[in-house]
Amino acid sequence: MKVCCVYVQAYLDYNVNTNEAKGSSKGKLRTSIIPLGISYISSALKQNGYNTYGVLFVQGIPFERIICDIYKDTDIICISITSYSCWIYAKQILNKLKEYLPKAKIIVGGTFVTLAPENIFKNEKIDALCIGEGEKAIVEYVKNYQANTLNKKIDNLYIRENGQIIKCDKSLFIEDIDKLPYPDRHIWDKWTYDRSQHKVLTERGCQNKCVYCANHKLANASQGTYLRHRNPIDIINEIKGLKKDYPQTSSIMLYSENAASKLEHFIRLCQELKKYNDTLKDKINYTIILNVTKNLVKSKEVFTAIKEANIKWVMFGFESASKEIRKKINRPNYDNKDILKFCNEMKKAKIHTTIYAMLCYPYETTKSYFETVKWLRFFKPDAIGWFFMGPPKNTELYQRLIINKEEKDKINYWFNLKNWWYFITFKFRVYITYKPFIETIFLSTEQFGLFNNLFALWRKFINNKKIKAKDYQKLAKQYFDKQEYKQALKYYDKIKDRNEAWIYGDIAIAKCKIKKYKEALYEINKALKIDSGNNMFLKLKEEILIKYRGQKNARV
Secondary structure, three states, X not given: OEEEEEEEEOOOOOOOOOOOOOOOOOOOEEHHHOOHHHHHHHHHHHHOOOEEEEEEEEOOOOXXXXXXXXXXXXXXEEEEOOOHHHHHHHHHHHHHHHHHOOOOEEEEEOHHHHHOHHHHOOOOOOOEEEOOOOHHHHHHHHHHHHOOOOOOOOOOEEEEEOOEEEOOOOOEOOOOHXXXXXXXXXXXXXXXXXXXXXXXXXXXXOOOOOOOOOHHHHHOOOEOOOOEEOOHHHHHHXXXXXXXXXXXXXEEEEEOOOHHHHHHHHHHHHHHHHHHHOOOOOOOEEXXXXXXXXXXXXXXXXXXXXXXXXXXXXXXEEEOOOHHHHHHOOOOOOOHHHHHHHHHHHHHOOOEEEEEEEEOOOOOOHHHHHHHHHHHHHHOOOEEEEEEOOOOOOOHHHHHHHHOOOOHHHOOHHHHHHHHHHHHHHHHHHHOOOOOHHHHHHHHHHHHOOOHHHHHHHHHHHHHHHHXXXXXXXXXXXXXXXXXXXXXXXXXXXXHHHOOHHHHHHHHHHHHHOOOHHHHHHHHHXXXXXXXXXXXXXXXXXXXXXXXXXXXXXXX
16 A cells, blocks of 8 residues: 655745745755644554655646656555645646546545535545544545445545545544654655754644634534643654754744643643753754733743743734734734733843734724734834735635625725735835844845845845854853953954843953953943843942042042
């Protein structure tokens, strides 16, 4: 038995994959964006003794260059379809796959399939369709294929066999997700070019019911508890395995959107991440995707845990500054001031932030749009993800706007034209208030695939600057420790633009040692402006003042 796992990549998020314009990466992806859903399917199949391999279809790469990677003796093809754009591309692939392997069975699954199963199953090239979680269902389908009993009903599957359609019943959600084998990342090794960062799921399901999201449909795909958290020890064991299989791993992206639903559990995860990092010579840094809620922000222990876990980047959805719009789209409970507090805490801990926002048409107004712009200027995120809210098929928003035709009086050409202008100029309006002009231009246009090559060169330049800054910091510290303060100051001067308190503190000490007390006082005041409660800086300022006054008196 041979099973081919196909991932259809029709859209690359420029907020995450700037250098991966369609087709420009020669059909390869970073490991941080390989599909975990179908990777879990592959590992479940392998656990049951079946042979699997992966094939990646990236729109922009000629089909003929990819089809040859599918083995002629393949029995079953599993295709992951996660969005409408993937489905449009997948329909082209289905016809050619059936021509290439007419006897192979084709199963489709993924988020978009669960949202619109009836519509998708009209395509007669599809032999089976999976709704919701597929580990149990697809393993059973493969077993039935082997036993020539495909006319049996399988929970979570629609099956087309001998001209008949067999529709499924709901299965139970996998209650203990720690019992699942870790996702089979190796099937994508041929299709990846950067293996330094991987993503790890810390949970399955979601407690929120945002109207534009598929979660309400996914929650009803099976019976039982939808939101399930993994044991932190199991997560650490998966990361250990990743580090062993991919020694170049330096970063992990954690999908923990519902961290606030079990704060003690999340804090324990952070503690386990710290404990594991303490065993490593080169510490892993973490990016985390979560929902920022009142429950999360009010916990001081969470902020400490995030910092100690070596989490370097936090990504979360803000969507709109308008409480009225957030209520309409059923967002979690938070105020704009909660988000501001969270962002300020992240800045204190030197943790980068990416904030996702949406143009919430047709609920958006000019006032709410500029309110979102205003608050994002306060937040000063390192990056902004900006999307146009759409009603994916069979979501609650789709029911409201397409089926019930709510807000139809707002849907007209001129309103759309204005909104597109707001969409295109949004990032520029925010970034220009706190980022350099050149960076603003690049960051504002990358989402539309503009100036990709120039942006790649600019990013390379910035990265080289960061590497040089590390070298300057190392040299500054070396001379400082040798008490060669004049030499140390030459290198501290090259990294001052980082605006970090400890740099100004070290400069103040060095200036004091060479008896430039007035300049030392200026630098220590800069350090205290950033870190006003630092007792060491306060004590140092007193010492510098005493010496500065003594020097002035001696001159008099």
